[in-house]
Amino acid sequence: MSQIITRLFDSFADAEHAVIELERVGVPHGDISIVSHKSDKKHARAHVREPHDNTAGEAAAKDAGAGAAIGGVVGAAGGVLAGLGLLAIPGLGPVVAAGWLASTAVGAVVGGAVVGAAGGIVGALTNAGVSREEAEVYAEGVRRGGTLVSAKVAEDKLALAEDAVSNVGYVDVAARGAAYRQGGWSHFDESASPYADDEIEIERSRWARR
Template sequence: MTVTITHVYDTYESAESAIRELEAAGFHRDEISIIGTNAKAVDDFRAMEEKEEGDAAATGATLGGVAGAGAGMLASLGLVAIPGIGPLVAAGVLATTLAGAATGAVAGGLLGGLVAYGISEDEAEVYAESLKRGGTLVSLRAADDKADEGERIMLRHRPVDMEVRADQYRADGWQGYDPEAPAFPQKESGTGRQQPRAM
């Protein structure tokens, strides 16, 4: 039996460090998923989108091939263009699920993709909002006997306390994930309390 452990990190770098430590501990790349923001990768995607304007591959899912990702699971990073959010770096089973959401094969966009992956709808709303605000989600599907080790590794890299973050969002007037709401800038302070960016 496998256990799914999912955490959100305020920075891509923290998520990347967690993944590298998971791999060093013997977790296989097929057990790990990541989706989030990486400024260079997103800039590369936008450049490609401008160059190939009108090409379905530039506006849908383009998994595989983000340059400079390094060895292991991170070398398989690709990009998924999520309606309402734009391009996110992604790899693993979750990335494949979200690629289906991006192309319409999975209903409900980002929220639907997270639910299809196995995250409860209530949790998925907060995860989706965190991704929209610049967070990076890492998920591990580990065997029962390795789940505790995986959780300890992921916690060492200071993931977000999602209950606290949801309370912060609600205190700012958030009522649930809305893909049509204005986009938020990349996190700087880690508080998740930025104001919407003008579009």
């Protein structure tokens, strides 16, 4: 039986580090997901592929047909980060993403075809066992420029995986949710307009580590 480890990062570099650490301790590539706001300039060195001629669902199906595990978007070679691609997730707009969480958020992939939506990123997280309250903060964090890493971890690797990400600078989701609510936010709204690049920069500067 597996459990979910989910972390929000203000820095894509920190999220990248967390993914590498999870892979290092033996969490399978297909069990790790990363979803990051498209505007982060650091994606350039992650060799992001942009499926210009595909919808989000078609891109997920295309990846699945190319050899990813059912329900996953991650490429077969080079780990999770090698499978990063551009997708559109409800409420977030364009994101750079890979893994089971991304494909579940845009639609279920079966036999290389997208067969139905799964409630966006909040639905994907709650279906995997994350509380609704935390899932909404995670989704809002990505909407505001953050990067989400979520992994399905077998019990025998859980302690190792927790240790692997414990020293990476992740967000305290309870404190961040409280800060959002203090600013007037109440819940993640999939129908809201995605943040503009200048709004993202303001958010990032707000949470930048001193």
